[in-house]
Amino acid sequence: MMHPHTELRFIDESIGYGVFATQLIPKGTITWILDELDQKFDEAYVMSLDLLLRDRLLKYCFRDEHGQYILCWDIARYVNHSFNSTLIATPYNFELAATDIFPGDEITDDYGYFNLDKPFHCLPEPNTTRTTVMPDDMLHYYAEWDHKASEAMRHFNSVKQPLRHLIDPAHSEKVNAIAVGKEAIDSILTCYYHTPDQLKAVKAAS
Template sequence: MLTKGIDIRASRTHNVGLFATEELPTGTVIWLPCTKCSRWSKEEVADLPAARFQALDTYGHLLTDGSLLLPCLGAYLMNHSCEANVLDLGLDFGLAVRDIAPGEEITCDYATFVEDGGWSMECHCRSPRCRGRVTTEQGGDPDIKRTWLERIEAALPGVAAVEQPLQDILKELSEPYRRILGGKTDLQQVSTGASVCAPSFVTR
């Protein structure tokens, strides 16, 4: 599920991407895996022809239970950046970790999709901290995780302070979001073990 104020446009990073059409302030929930996303069970994934799996895995991602999820409403078109403006460590939704200006591309860090073991790609994000090659193994790198943690911790207080177009579905599906609304702003208190690879609605 993707929040409002986002359009699909040509991207310098890779083919097309998601771009803000209005200001998306720090703390805005940009996307979350939801029950409307297309999902293939572990058994269905095992039965997929190799070419079909590769096509789906390019835009979707594996969950901890072995199923494959394809984010809905165009969220699957979000491109990678090594200095992403949307992060999700310890959360089962993608959070704007800084203000995103109108016309700016919305990006996440593909290394957070840790269940796609052995996956890698050459990066063209052009950021000063570009890692050159992005791998799922980088999701376990202490230095990278520390950077994600610092940026998310700084953005968490904004979650309850800004307008959340996805609030109704977040309240229904996300335990971390409900904890934030309950006054928690420390990621250790907010996190339940849920993630975009283990959404609350799948693990509960």
């Protein structure tokens, strides 16, 4: 579920739609959270679909650490990619505002932490040399993203959290401990999906 102070807007013909803030969303605010209306699909089911249906589904899905495809039911599926993203993922099934997001600012994610099945080619952006999102980006950029999430969590208890009640009970104790500085945030690497071929390679090398 997206934060209530967001809306869908048409950008242009090349990009299509995007999600934008309608009011200030301060740094550290839960801006998206997985909820019970979001749909989960096993890989076997997705691959069994008609090609047209499969392509449409994959366009809007991301994969979790178990390899399941997640389809968000609301406007979250329209959040665009940016290497300078305004959101940062956490290992607790929610994303935080990585900076103060002002009215009219676009809500963006770095698709690098979405376990993509194939490379995603991007438009050039300032302040980065990256031009393509790779399926294994999490293995290369996790430290940067962990720091970004940790910095955002420092503001967690000082901002309004209209989506806080949707935190998975399995994570709530840990999140509360991080928010008060008693524990460190877990690495986003825990969200990385190792494909069966990758797991075979790891076992063979060990």
